[in-house]
Amino acid sequence: MLTALREKRLLVPTIMVALALPVLMGLGMWQLERLRWKEGLLAAIAERASAPAVPIDQALAQAAGHMPGGWSELEYKHVSLSGRYLNDKEMFLYSPDPRLGAGVHVYTPFVLTSPQATLIVNRGFVPDSLKDPALRSEGQIQGETEVDGLIRLPAQRGRFVPDNEPKANIWFWRDFEGMIDAAFPAGSRPTEVIPLFIDAEGAAPGGWPKGGVTELRLPNRHLEYALTWFGLAAALLAIFAVYVAGRLRPAGGRDA
Numbered sequence: 001m002l003t004a005l006r007e008k009r010l011l012v013p014t015i016m017v018a019l020a021l022p023v024l025m026g027l028g029m030w031q032l033e034r035l036r037w038k039e040g041l042l043a044a045i046a047e048r049a050s051a052p053a054v055p056i057d058q059a060l061a062q063a064a065g066h067m068p069g070g071w072s073e074l075e076y077k078h079v080s081l082s083g084r085y086l087n088d089k090e091m092f093l094y095s096p097d098p099r100l101g102a103g104v105h106v107y108t109p110f111v112l113t114s115p116q117a118t119l120i121v122n123r124g125f126v127p128d129s130l131k132d133p134a135l136r137s138e139g140q141i142q143g144e145t146e147v148d149g150l151i152r153l154p155a156q157r158g159r160f161v162p163d164n165e166p167k168a169n170i171w172f173w174r175d176f177e178g179m180i181d182a183a184f185p186a187g188s189r190p191t192e193v194i195p196l197f198i199d200a201e202g203a204a205p206g207g208w209p210k211g212g213v214t215e216l217r218l219p220n221r222h223l224e225y226a227l228t229w230f231g232l233a234a235a236l237l238a239i240f241a242v243y244v245a246g247r248l249r250p251a252g253g254r255d256a
Contacts, residue, residue, distance in 0.1 A: 009247060010244060010247055013240065013243060013244075014240075017236060017237075017240045020236060021233055021236060021237070024229050024230075024232050024233035024236065025229070025230070025233050027229040028226045028227075028229035028230040028233065029226075031222045031223075031225040031226035031229060032222070032223075032226045034222040034225075035220070035222035035223050035226065038218070038220045038222055039220070041218070042218060042220065044076075045075075045076045045216055045218070046216070048075075048076045048077045048078060048150075049076050049078055049150055049214070049216055050078070051077075051078050052078065053078045053079055053080040053148045054077075054078070054079055054080070055079065055080055055081070055114075056079045056080065056081040056112065056198075057114050057115055059074060059077050059079050059151065060074075060115070060194070071153060072153070074151045074153070074196065075151060075152065075153050076150050076151065076152070076214070076216070077150065077151045078148070078149075078150055079148070079149065079150075079151055079198065080146065080147070080148050081110070081112055081146070081147050081149075081198065082112070082113040082114070082144065082145070082146055082147075083110050083111045083112040083113045083144070083145070083147075084110070084111050084142075084143060084144055084145065085108050085109075085110055085121070085123075085140075085141055085145070086108060086109040086110070086111065086183070087108060087133065087140045087141075087142075089108065089109050089183040089184075090106055090107070090108050090133060091106075091107040091108070091169055091171055091179055091182065091183065092104035092105070092106065092107070092131060092169055092170060092171065093105040093107055093122070093171040093172070093173075093174070094170060094171065094172050095125065095213070097125055097127075100125060100127055100210075101127060101128075102127065102128045103125050103126055103127040103128050103130075103131075104125070104126060104128070104131060105122050105123075105124060105125055105209075105213060106122070106123045106124065106125075106126055106209045107120050107121070107122050107123070107171070107179060107197070108120065108121050108123055109121075109180075109183050109184075110147070110198070111190075112194075113144065115192070115194075116192060117190070117192035117193060117194045118180075118190040118192065118193050118194070119193070119194040119195075119196045119197070119198060120176065120179055120180070120196075120197050120198070121147060121149065121197070121198045121199075121200050122149075122152070122197055122198065122199045122200060122211075122213065123139075123200050123204060123209040123211060124199075124200060124203070124204070124208075124209035124210045124211035124212065124213050125209060125210045125213055126208045126209045126210070130208050136204075136206055136208040136209075137206075138204075138205045138206030139204030139205050139206045139207070139208050139209060141204065141205065147198065147200050148200070148201050148202075149198040149199050149200040149201050149211070150198070150199045150201075150214050151196055151197070151198060151199075152174065152196070152197040152198070152199055152214070153195075153196065153197070154174055154175065154176035154177075154195055154196075154197070155173050155174040155175070156173075157172075157173050157175070158173065161173050164178055166178060166179075166181075166182040169182070174197055176195045176196075176197065177195070180193060199211070199212075199213060199214040200212075
């Protein structure tokens with residue numbers, strides 16, 4: 001009778017373990033798949049960023065040939081462009097630097113010579129003390145100029161990221177449409193707009209803004225997460241084994 005009772009008590013835990021174990025193992029395998037995807041992405045980023053710069057119109061033509069999904073092929077691509085900055089339309093994205101302290105990235109609309117369209121260039125970091133363009137007038141390039149940089153796509157607002165404040169000209173995430181609308185009030189929006197950002201390289205004349213701010217080292221903790229899920233699966237099996245051994249242990253004189 002006691003043996004039957006023990007077997008009945010083992011039924012529910014066995015079912016629970018049988019249900020939980022595949023879930024834990026599946027989550028671990030999913031993280032390994034994510035690891036392979038992230039490693040491939042990091043390799044693609046490194047290859048694109050380190051390749052020689054190609055003209056922006058050439059990059060756009062290549063992306064158009066891979067639609068849909070062509071825009072994703074442009075992320076971090078190294079490009080060169082010719083055109084002129086609209087310096088009176090600078091926008092400031094909040095981005096403190098761990099070495100240089102509080103400051104912003106200067107985002108400036110840029111009118112391309114070819115194709116004749118407007119995009120936005122992230123010219124780089126300036127400390128809060130130099131937000132006023134008059135204090136870095138040497139870097140306010142006038143007329144036709146050349147820019148090399150990395151293409152970045154518009155971003156989505158993160159869960160814990162504050163909303164942008166266009167009226168105060170303070171931005172917390174790369175909202176291309178919002179920035180274009182703020183830079184070009186009603187009726188003045190350019191006819192041709194390319195929804196891309198360019199992270200400029202190097203420093204402007206006079207040293208500010210200081211380009212080369214693209215973060216190429218994306219977080220990659222998927223192996224750690226996979227090991228965590230596999231570890232939980234192993235721990236569940238070990239606990240279950242101990243539980244079963246205790247339940248099946250002979251009760252000695254109490255079975256008599």
